[in-house]
Amino acid sequence: MKRDKSYVLAILIPFLLMGFVETSIAQRNQTFTVVLDPGHGGRDPGAVGAISKEKDIVLSIAKKVGKKINANHSDVKVVYTRSTDKFVPLIERPRIAHKAKAQLFISLHCNALDRRRTSPQGVETYILGLHRSDDNLEVAKKENSVIEYEENYETKYQGFNPNEPESYIIFEFMSNKFLEQSLDFATLTQHELVNGAKRTNRNVRQAGFLVLRETGMPSVLIELGYISNRAEEKYLNSEQGQNTLANSIYNAFTEYKKEYDKRNKYAISGNADQEATSDSNLYASDSSDSSSQTEYKIQFLTAPRKYNAGSRVFKGLDNVEYYIDGNTYKYTYGSSKDEQSLYPLLREVKTKFRDAFIVEFRNGRRIK
CATH class of the missing domain: 3.30.70.1070 (Sporulation related repeat)
Incomplete structure (x- = not known):
């Protein structure tokens, strides 16, 4: 059923603001909460490669990132949207972050192209925004299509159709108060993945991801590589590859957290290096x-x-x-x-x- 666009906007805009107030209050507390969101899961495999599924790769890497944060940041609480192979509705993932009063939301995914096309390789880090290219729109469509696994998704997401470009007009009207902080973390992450993990740079980008739209905190979506590329799929499934990617995300988090502490005056004075x-x-x-x-x-x-x-x-x-x-x-x-x-x-x-x-x-x- 087609809906008047102004009606859809009127319904969605209040929902976009959900969680902003409670997040601002949480940011005055000294404990920092980061939410790690391994995409897909359960009946939703995500992208499927020759030897593996996206849902398994991102879960493994998310756990490695969380383990490093827990081991080295005693003042940080790590929350997972899923820690096992289970299906979590897309709308529930940002709700988990809101409930945890998180200061940062990191969604992990793998990219893919149709098998009839030659697959590139490389890493991309996305922040919320209107797509500026057809490639960005296609990535957003792929990740947003997970809602089709949910019952009554047309009602739940107020008429949003992940396959219709017209549905993405909502992102042109959004003003994300956490855009600069999201961009800071995205830039740090992309730098670490390219220079630390030595992955091919496909840049920091903007696109309309539903999972980022609903978050009331700085948030990014990381595409860790192309599972449709045979060499990169092998890397994504290797212990060394997963550890290297996890270390890069962890290093970006550590740098971001350091700046967060300084802004909030939690840093120890006297650091003269x-x-x-x-x-x-x-x-x-x-x-x-x-x-x-x-x-x-x-x-x-x-x-x-x-x-x-x-x-x-x-x-x-x-x-x-x-x-x-x-x-x-x-x-x-x-x-x-x-x-x-x-x-x-x-x-x-x-x-x-x-x-x-x-x-x-x-x-x-x-x-x-």
Whole structure:
């Protein structure tokens, strides 16, 4: 049955906001909860390769990621949408995250192409948004088609049809308050998968995934590789391959959690192993004026690469500086010896970068 699009939008938009309030309250608590969502399961095998099924690969890797987080982050609670081979309705997965008051949602999948087509290989990390290419739309259709395993899915999902491009118009009207944080984690994840696991880079992308649409927290969907590619399927099923992929996701999580703690002032002061750096491609600070004093700056962006001065990613901010923390470039704006004097500028920067916060340097080193 066809529905008027304005009617569908009116029904869906309140549902999109579900969980935002309770998540904001949870973020004031010190315990961090991450939800790991192995896609498919039970009667839904996901993509099927020559020797394996998507549902089994992603469950195994999710457990490996969770095990590493539990072993190394005592303040983190790991929640799984499924820990066995069982079918979990797509709509129930974000509800599990809302109930857990999670701060991060990670959905794991494998990609595939029709067997009549030559399959590529490589990793993609998706955030919620309107698809910008036919390829992105096809991936979203494939992952969203899981709802067809559910009874009365047309009623449950308010007339959404995963196979009709018109259904995806809803994503054009969405304003995801967690988009920047989702992009931060997606960028870190893609960087680790490409540089750590040495997988082919198919970039960070946007598409309309139902499972991400319903989450009220930063969220990503990771396509770990093409099960339709014989060589990559073999890698995805190997112990070494799964461990390497799990390590990459874990490393991205650790970096994201570190920044989350700093933003929420849970980090321990006195970490002096991060040097402030300037470069001819960015605007240099007057190091002679700050090398022996306390200096405050506004950190607004982290990325696995160095951007040139005037890059569009800075959204018009000039005189940007950066420092390097491990393999991550962290970009700052403004400088003052008095933290409070930066507050008006911080409010201005937050209109462009919602998660901007003030960091402290002493003798040219980041300490807080």
